[in-house]
Amino acid sequence: xxxxxxxxxxxxxxxxxxxxxxxxxxxxxxxxxxxxxxxxxxxxxxxxxxxxxxxxxxxxxxxxxxxxxxxxxxxxxxxxxxxxxxxxxxxxxxxxxxxxxxxxxxxxxxxxxxxxxxxxxxxxxxxxxxxxxxxxxxxxxxxxxxxxxxxxxxxxxxxxxxxxxxxxxxxxxxxxxxxxxxxxxxxxxxxxxxxxxxxxxxxxxxxxxxxxxxxxxxxxxxxxxxxxxxxxxxxxxxxxxxxxxxxxxxxxxxxxxxxxxxxxxxxxxxxxxxxxxxxxxxxxxxxxxxxxxxxx
Numbered sequence: 001x002x003x004x005x006x007x008x009x010x011x012x013x014x015x016x017x018x019x020x021x022x023x024x025x026x027x028x029x030x031x032x033x034x035x036x037x038x039x040x041x042x043x044x045x046x047x048x049x050x051x052x053x054x055x056x057x058x059x060x061x062x063x064x065x066x067x068x069x070x071x072x073x074x075x076x077x078x079x080x081x082x083x084x085x086x087x088x089x090x091x092x093x094x095x096x097x098x099x100x101x102x103x104x105x106x107x108x109x110x111x112x113x114x115x116x117x118x119x120x121x122x123x124x125x126x127x128x129x130x131x132x133x134x135x136x137x138x139x140x141x142x143x144x145x146x147x148x149x150x151x152x153x154x155x156x157x158x159x160x161x162x163x164x165x166x167x168x169x170x171x172x173x174x175x176x177x178x179x180x181x182x183x184x185x186x187x188x189x190x191x192x193x194x195x196x197x198x199x200x201x202x203x204x205x206x207x208x209x210x211x212x213x214x215x216x217x218x219x220x221x222x223x224x225x226x227x228x229x230x231x232x233x234x235x236x237x238x239x240x241x242x243x244x245x246x247x248x249x250x251x252x253x254x255x256x257x258x259x260x261x262x263x264x265x266x267x268x269x270x271x272x273x274x275x276x277x278x279x280x281x282x283x284x285x286x287x288x289x290x291x292x293x294x295x296x
Contacts, residue, residue, distance in 0.1 A: 006099045006137045007173070010212070011234050015070040016294040017175075019239075019263035020055050021103035021140065023075040027051055033264070035271040048077045054272070056083050059092065063284035066097025068291040070235075073101040073140045073175070073261070076127065089135040101175060102131045104167070105141035114147025115156045121163070128170035138173035140214065145180045148189035153178075157197040161204075161211075168209045173234060175261075177214035182241045188219035195223055205232040214261055216241045217251040228257040237261035244268075245286070249293035259294035266290065 022030045027047060028038055034054055041047040055078060058064055072092055079102055083091040089100035104127055108116040118141060121127075131139065141163060143156040160176045167174040178198070184190050198213065205211070213227055213236045228236045236258050240248040245265035252260055269282045 003137065003171075006093070007210070007234060009066075009097075010070055010099055010137070010173070013066075013070055014291070014295055015066070015068045016260035016262070016290050017071040017073060017101070017237050018058075018064070018069050018098075018266055019073045019140075019261050020058065020078065021073040021075040022051075022263060023077065023103065024107065030054075030264070030267070034267065035273050052078060052081050054270075057279065058267070058270070058283065059083055059088075059096065059098075061280050061283050063280050063287050064096060064098075068287050069096075069098050070259070071099035071101050071137070073103055073263075074136075075103045079131070079134055079136065087134060093135065093137075099137045100135065101138045101140055102127075102134075102136045103141070104128070104131075104139045108142070108144055111146060113152030113155065114145070114149035115152030116144040116146070117155055117159045118143055118163070124163070124166065125170070128167060128172060132171055136172065138175060138212065139167050140175040140177060142177040142179055142214075145178060145190055145194060146184055148184070148186040148193060150193050153190065153193045154197055157194065157201055161201040164211050165205075165209065168211070173210055173212060175212040175214045175237070177239065179214075179239055179241060180216040182216060182243060187216075191216070191218045191220065191223055195227070198224075198227060199230075202227065202230050202232050207231075210234050212237065214239055215258075217243065217248065217255065221254045222256055224258065225256065235259065240265040245289065249289055252293040253296045256296065260290045262290055 078088050092098040092100045106119045109119050156178045164174040164176050180190050212234050217238050238252050238258050240262040245268050248265050
């Protein structure tokens with residue numbers, strides 16, 4: 001598995017990143033949208049088996065290939081399992097030519113200064129070693145900004161880049177995700193503060209420290225153009241953040257050089273009850289629309 005080949009794909013290839021990393025509390029909701037109700041499992045392990053079946057159906061679909069999908073974000077339980085007889089990360093890269101990423105955060109802390117930093121990650125070094133051994137290329141971790149509060153935004157960005165440097169040192173490429181809540185009262189103001197804080201941190205990185213950014217679709221088009229052009233940034237991806245797929249795609253199409261990393265919007269319309277032809281056709285249409293919006 002060539003890291004250089006994967007990095008070149010992430011930097012230059014068309015397409016988008018599929019987020020298949022809902023975990024914990026958001027899993028029953030994701031399964032519910034897929035048409036699987038909570039009586040289908042009796043404990044977490046059974047729930048994760050059901051979710052792995054859904055994700056396997058997506059990953060093995062003929063619609064899901066590296067031609068339109070750059071990478072896929074997994075959570076640890078998915079990384080630990082197999083798809084068609086090989087590890088998930090190996091299947092993604094070697095069969096589908098899709099670059100594997102791992103969600104590494106442990107969820108959000110309580111709101112302080114209008115923002116939620118990440119909960120502590122005491123076992124991160126061990127998880128990063130495990131990810132490298134499993135053939136994972138990069139990571140993803142999420143914080144949330146709810147207000148245009150400079151102190152809260154600085155805390156989020158400082159933590160993201162501090163942990164990001166730890167991830168780079170382990171040999172992985174971190175996706176830094178300081179999400180701005182789409183219901184933030186002064187969303188545009190929060191994004192201006194965030195943009196400045198991100199640029200300060202990017203400019204402090206060493207030449208060989210490569211990161212990615214995952215950002216809410218901004219109110220001001222092309223706000224993040226200088227992040228996209230920054231030499232330390234491999235790619236800037238967008239989260240759908242609660243917008244419908246159509247609105248997310250429309251907003252994304254106005255951001256030059258930004259590509260999608262959608263989860264709920266990717267799986268919209270998919271159902272356990274669909275026959276394979278219907279499932280694959282629905283997924284193909286989703287992927288086509290998101291890839292087209294990512295191409296601008």
